[in-house]
Amino acid sequence: MARTAEKVRDLVAEDPEMRDAITALLEHEDETVEWRDVNESLTSGQWGRLIEKGVLEEAGDGFRLADPDAVREGLTGDDEPAYEGGSDVELPDDEESSWTTYDKAAGVLSLVMMTGYYYHPIRRTVGPAIDVVLGPLNGLLPFFVVVMVLAVCTGFWTSIIQANLMDFDKMSVYQERMQDIQERQKAARERGDEEALDRIQKEQMEAMGDQLGMFKMQFRPMVWIMLLTIPVFLWMYWKLGQIDRGVELILPLVGHTHLKDTIAGFMPAWIVWYFLCSMGFSQIVRKGLGIQTTPT
Structure with a gap:
């Protein structure tokens, strides 16, 4: 979850308009969508960036949000978080x-x-x-x-x-x-x-x-x-x-x-x-x- 949330924060920091685009996708979190279904809410470039970053994942003939909860966390969290780790395995101490x-x-x-x-x-x-x-x-x-x-x-x-x-x-x-x-x-x-x-x-x-x-x-x-x-x-x-x-x-x-x-x-x-x-x-x-x- 932490990695997805950080990716969302990075995308919003790069392009503030991405926040509205991702928010629009959250309205379809339980659905499989294609770009033509949401093209009024986000551009093709934003759609491509979301796929490239792995926020959107392929599902059958369309795409869906990989982790809606993490996406919400990314939208409500700080723009530049400290590293939280991408695994349940803890880093070993000295x-x-x-x-x-x-x-x-x-x-x-x-x-x-x-x-x-x-x-x-x-x-x-x-x-x-x-x-x-x-x-x-x-x-x-x-x-x-x-x-x-x-x-x-x-x-x-x-x-x-x-x-x-x-x-x-x-x-x-x-x-x-x-x-x-x-x-x-x-x-x-x-x-x-x-x-x-x-x-x-x-x-x-x-x-x-x-x-x-x-x-x-x-x-x-x-x-x-x-x-x-x-x-x-x-x-x-x-x-x-x-x-x-x-x-x-x-x-x-x-x-x-x-x-x-x-x-x-x-x-x-x-x-x-x-x-x-x-x-x-x-x-x-x-x-x-x-x-x-x-x-x-």
Whole structure:
């Protein structure tokens, strides 16, 4: 309801004559109408704006008011309201978005292991330790198949972590609030309302704290994802260091190559193979389990 009421207020602020046009439509709130039925009360331009804003919605062969109660609220309320939210989900406060001690520990450990890509002692420590688990698998399967299996496992892990640690309903509220502010700011700029622009800009600055909360919410699953994927990468990196050239395989658009060869002059073939497998199987896992990984 709040979004419809705000749209009505914006339309009236843009065109004061829109108030009479919308009032005339309220007389037909329980009816399906076409423009020719009300063309004496509003212009075709006003009719089009109401449809564009979603105040009028399609109903069979005509149109009707999407939410008459919200339309009345928009006509009787202030011309430029503060944001009221477009969802029943409340915005999380800083405490809800903060990381736990375990999250911070996982982040620190992930960063330490990440240095193993450049600092050889860490790679030589992590590689043999992980080899205790993955060594037997590597003894049974060709190395490129092992890379594929690891890509499937890390892709599954990534999907599960994102589904459980990210609140997509709250992310949707964050995005809806920012979109609402941008829409009202654009409308105020078009009608040259400097006073409304100042109020909206202040509201936008206050919303920056919400943006920080969304960033923290988005980054939190990453540390747990890296906690598994970085050791796996370090093990593959360490293992390939023991192979002269690597196993031969066929990559899409590339053809025959070896895992230790580079593609386009800079990207190792084994990394390309890993990401191709990971992206493909991750989509299958998400579809198969119905895992949501984006805001609604």
